[in-house]
Amino acid sequence: MKRLIALILLLLMGTAMAEGDNCWVVCQPEDYINIRKSPSRRSEITGWSVSGMGFETDWVERNGFMHIVGVTEYGDGWISSAYLVYDEPVGINDEAKVIGNARVACRRSIDGKRRCWLKPGSTVTVYWWSTEWAVTDKGFIRSEYLDYDKE
Numbered sequence: 149m150k151r152l153i154a155l156i157l158l159l160l161m162g163t164a165m166a167e168g169d170n171c172w173v174v175c176q177p178e179d180y181i182n183i184r185k186s187p188s189r190r191s192e193i194t195g196w197s198v199s200g201m202g203f204e205t206d207w208v209e210r211n212g213f214m215h216i217v218g219v220t221e222y223g224d225g226w227i228s229s230a231y232l233v234y235d236e237p238v239g240i241n242d243e244a245k246v247i248g249n250a251r252v253a254c255r256r257s258i259d260g261k262r263r264c265w266l267k268p269g270s271t272v273t274v275y276w277w278s279t280e281w282a283v284t285d286k287g288f289i290r291s292e293y294l295d296y297d298k299e
Contacts, residue, residue, distance in 0.1 A: 169202030169203060171202070171203050171204075171214060171216070171232045172200065172232065172234075172235075172278070173197045173198065173203075173232060174200075174232075174258075174278065174281060174283050174288075175199050175231050175283065176199075176275070177199065177275050180196045180197060180198050181196065181231045182195075182196060182227075182228075183195035183196060183197060183216070183219060184225060184226045185222060185225065185226070186226060187210040187212075187213035187226040188211060188213075188226075194225050195225060197227065199239070199283065200237060202236065203217070203219055203227070204216065204217045204218070209229060212230065212259075213226040213227060214226065214228075228257075230258050230259045230260055231257055233278040233279075233281055235279045235280075236278070237276045237277060237278040238277045238278070240276070240296075241274075243271050243272065243273055243274070243296075244271070244272055244284070244294040245269065245271055245294070245295040245296075246266045246267065246268055246271070246272065246293060247268055247295045248268050248293050249268070250268070251266060252266045252268070252290075252293040253266075253289075254287040254288065254289050255287050255288040256287055256288070257288055258281055260288065263287040264286060266286060272285055272286050274296055278291065279291060282294055282296075
């Protein structure tokens with residue numbers, strides 16, 4: 149049910165950059181990220197976000213959460229910084245090749261624990277691409293370690 153509500157919100161808001169947006173959520177396609185009333189994992193959930201949703205932030209960060217402005221019926225909220233990028237991500241569903249001189253770490257979130265190592269030459273499916281991070285079928289990988297022609 150929560151995923152359905154988040155998907156409806158995404159469709160209503162659109163994925164295009166709105167005036168004032170300066171951070172975007174990136175997560176696995178089947179996931180959603182909670183928006184909370186205060187900067188704590190125990191705080192009340194006031195909304196949800198899926199990948200590609202943009203938000204305006206006032207750049208206040210606390211306890212690993214970023215303060216976002218005017219996003220729910222309660223007004224402002226807090227969202228985990230581990231799933232935020234600061235350039236608008238591109239939604240794709242295409243393969244990319246892992247590049248580099250050594251194995252590349254794949255993470256659970258942007259600042260999360262390592263999920264696995266990938267060898268150069270491995271292929272991953274990329275769902276979301278930003279300047280710094282890509283969300284793949286294996287997890288979060290730094291974009292610089294993927295060969296994907298975005299044009």
